[in-house]
Amino acid sequence: MKSTIKENPLGTEPITKLILKFAIPSVLALVVNAIYNIVDQIYIGHFIGTTAMAATNVAFPLTPIGTAIALLFGIGGSSNYNLALGRKEKNIANDIANTSFGMLVYLGLILGILAFVFEIPMLNFFGTTPEINVYAIPYTRLIALGLPFFVFSTGAATLCRADGSPNFAMVAMLVGAIFNFIGNPIFLLVFNMGITGIALSTMIGQILSALVLLYYFIYKRKNMDINLTCLRPLMKYQRAIIGLGIASFFNQSALTVVQIVMNNSLVYWGSQSIYGSEIPIAVVGAVSKLNVIFMAFAIGIAQGSQPIYGYNYGAKKFDRVEETLRKAVISVLIISFIFFALFQLIPRQIITIFGQGDELYFSFAIRFLRIYMFLTLVNGLLPVCANFYTSIGKAIIGLWVSLTRQIIFLVPLILILPRFFNIDGLIYAGVIADFMAFLLTVYFLVREWRLLRHLQQEVNNEKIILNN
DSSP states (O other): OOOOOOOOGGGTSOHHHHHHHHHHHHHHHHHHHHHHHHHHHHHHHHHTOHHHHHHHHHHTTHHHHHHHHHHHHHHHHHHHHHHHHHTTOHHHHHHHHHHHHHHHHHHHHHHHHHHHHTHHHHHHHHTOOHHHHHHHHHHHHHHHHHHHHHHHHHHHHHHHHHTTOHHHHHHHHHHHHHHHHHHHHIIIIISOOHHHHHHHHHHHHHHHHHHHHHHIIIIIOSSOOOOGGGGSOOHHHHHHHHHHHHHHHHHHHHHHHHHHHHHHHHHHHHTTSTTTTHHHHHHHHHHHHHHHHHHHHHHHHHHHHHHHHHHHHHTTOHHHHHHHHHHHHHHHHHHHHHHHHHHHHOHHHHHHTTOOOOHHHHHHHHHHHHHHTTTHHHHTHHHHHHHHHHHTTOHHHHHHHHHIIIIIIIHHHHHHTHHHHTHHHHHHHHHHHHHHHHHHHHHHHHHHHHHHHHHHHHHHHHHHHHHO
């Protein structure tokens, strides 16, 4: 009797169509997420000043910390969910989704409380100065209150995409961003609330995004059955979720470590240069947010490909996995070239978006942007490679790839090079770390391509034997 079970579109639809369907909303959602901080920086740079810009950079590590927790259970949960669906284990898939959902709620609350209670020692650890604290303290206080909603919305958007609703995930993030665009000038210029108004606008936007996603899982979900069992996360699935989310977690955590080490190094070596401490911190804050925008495209393509990798790998359709990886790499390389050209050809115009400064400010900013971001040309390959390994259940390799650039290469270079080249050492640390990470990423990608083709050949041979 012929089966009436309908095949999941992830296993049948053309790969290009699937990548566009999942990656475009994912990219837009991540770009919107990045814009939260960038819009703050733009208004602050134009209407408050350079020291206030430095304050957002000092508080910035809270963003990758929150994102790390969100992706630990968002990526980890959605990867396991899609692998289980590929194996036709729907009940297990739903238990995994509920466990991820609950952990996002609990850990977001814990992070927000800790950031609010320990705000002052946290800012000191992040590399603030007394001058910067005038702005950093009121800004960070409200950002901490919004952290539970930020963690939930970032992780839940990933689960929403895994449920086959990438467009809804995008809309949820857009709702918060649109409010932030509108709220920033109102709170800053109309109500004259200064940097507190900027943070308040961001916090309300994050709350709105979280509420829209909560509405989805209550009323609009497709296959993912989120219910009250999410309030009691199942320990037996947490290990599997963490196993596949750990690479994304450490990648974001590594960004936090780099930001903290860089901020403290900028304070020390900047004070010994003609630029002082505030200019380098403000510049690096602006460039870091530009990098977040670029990486949003690369990570968005990587995350958008994740359900396709996971389902087809679980279903042993390795040729579709290989095709998805190849097209994801090509897409990221094209986008990387565009950003590389912009950073090299019009650096002053780009920096001007974040506010005005004197010629000393622009001389450092232009030089830092061109050199530090020189290997933007190939940097997008790293998240594609790391996310791919996570999606197919090889979390250790994904973790290794994630940690190479930030922790293994960049942090030591930030600590060592300035001892020989002063603040110039901080400028060159990024491009050297990028090149070393690129070589390692290429090695892993080439190796996995060969393995996928070998696995597909084995599947083809098994089919021939069965047919005979």
